[in-house]
Amino acid sequence: MNKDLEVSPPDSLIRYESPVFVGEGSSADMGATAQSANKGQSQIDEILNSILPPREWAEYNKGTFMQYTSKDPATRLDVITLQEEMDAKLMDRQARETGICPVREDLYSQAFDELVRQVTINCPERGLLLLRVRDEIKMTIDAYKTLYDSSVTFGVRKQLQAESGMQQMEDQTAALQNSKAELENHVLELRNKVEVIEKRESERRALEEKKRKEEVEFLKYQAQHLDTFLKSIGGK
Helix, strand or coil: CCHHHECCCCCCCCCECCCEEEECCCHHHHHHHHHHHCCCCCHHHHHHHHHCCCEEEEECCCEEEEECECCCCCCHHHHHHHHHHHHHHHHHCCCCCCCCCHHHHHHHHHHHHHHHHHHHHHCHHHHHHHHHHHHHHHHHHHHHHHHHHHHHHHHHHHHHHHHHHHHHHHHHHHHHHHHHHHHHHHHHHHHHHHHHHHHHHHHHHHHHHHHHHHHHHHHHHHHHHHHHHHHHHHHC
């Protein structure tokens, strides 16, 4: 047997019977062995094995083993022990108390399966009903996981799209800012030109006003002298 096939059975809150050696054959041989071992089982055993199938594992140089769930009824002490073991494993594996935590989800799932096992032994119908509840809960959780993965993918895609367009927006913003600066400089130049033109026009108007005043004063002076001259002529 290949050493890579060595797998130890994981520790679980579900109570199992002692491991059964099923040989070193293929998966088909193991299935035939398991089928022959199940021939004498009662209806409760068959229902319990359909709800909680037996687990299989291979050990290096030892062969393949199979382990069925325990058929022993649970006592009040077993339930208390189950709670204590679950609390201890939650602490040992450092499960989160709130939020998404695969460790806490796995341990609570094991505890629920153990409760299903205990109930099925006493009442198979009640166990089958709990099986439907368990499967519905798993489907609901899977749906939420799918929705969460889709939302994360959608968010990442939108973020990538935003980041891909960010450079274009930055370039466009920089171009607009440069255009704004050029227009502001052009406006400043036009204002300076307007101020120069207004100043020149004001100086020109002042100069023309001064010339007109001088011409008026000169004409008044000439009129006064002409009037004086005419008076002097008329007096003679």
